[in-house]
Amino acid sequence: MPWRVSKKSQNKLYYRLLSEFMLQQTQVKTVLPYFKNFVLNFPTLKSLSKSNEKKVLKLWEGLGYYRRARNLLATSKILVKKHEYKLPKTLVDIKKLPGIGDYTANALLAFIHNQPTIAIDGNVKRVFSRIINKNENKIDFNKLIEINKKSLFNTKRHSDFVEALMEFGALICKPKEPECLKCNIKSICKYFKSDKKFKKNKRTKPEEKNYNIFCYIDKTKGKIALTNKHNLGFLKKFYLPPIKEVESKNKVINWNYHSKFKNSISNKKLNINLYYKFSSKIPLQSQWFSLKENNEFIPSFTKKIFKQLSNIN
């Protein structure tokens, strides 16, 4: 992985920070090209900290969960201005940085300061729950780690230990078919030895909601009105056409119905009804954007709307 640089590398903090932000809710193979392109454009923490939201969001375009990009930029500025390019030394202080929760703070504490800690992600939960053969939802992982801290942290290589645990979960103790016969710890694993293996809870279905989207289109100029002043938290600050949550597909007057489509954002399923009208007047709190080319950052959800509208005459 390109973010696994030498422990002495000056870019260690920057690369770990960037990769941890990018890897939140995103797979490694998706992150790799974005990471490489990002460090080509911003080779150091300093260069990132001097940048602005527009440039950072443009490089993040397509990766989704854009709040991460904004938080990363804010964190880089704080590290440079307040902490002299260094990561704070305690969990409490690391968690004060924008966009850094328990998991990322623990990962950084181990990677950067080689502190005895474990970043509890899905992989780690799965490995531990299999070793003790108990459903994840019934385990207090912090307590489990605290009780077993003597044996878990019986090493000086805490950074490597956290990394190894993640790799072990991804490559050996895999979600669907764990490689138990190859596994070095099968002799202590209750899941492997037991005839009564615990059953995983079924995933809860994502919330499904209906939205009407209203597109004002300036036909002669090929433009559409977008606004970032809407009250949908999970789409906060996104440029979108005016959008409204509705109970179901309700009757809308004075608008042309265009189409319906589905989209998933942040564990939410959106059923979209798309409406349009031709207008050269800009609605309140909106700006005109080109339907074809924009230098501005346009989130993929909005681009999907542009694509839907491409057949309007």
Ligand code: SF4
């Ligand atoms: S024996 Fe199998 S289930 Fe147990 S830790 Fe190893 S890979 Fe996971």
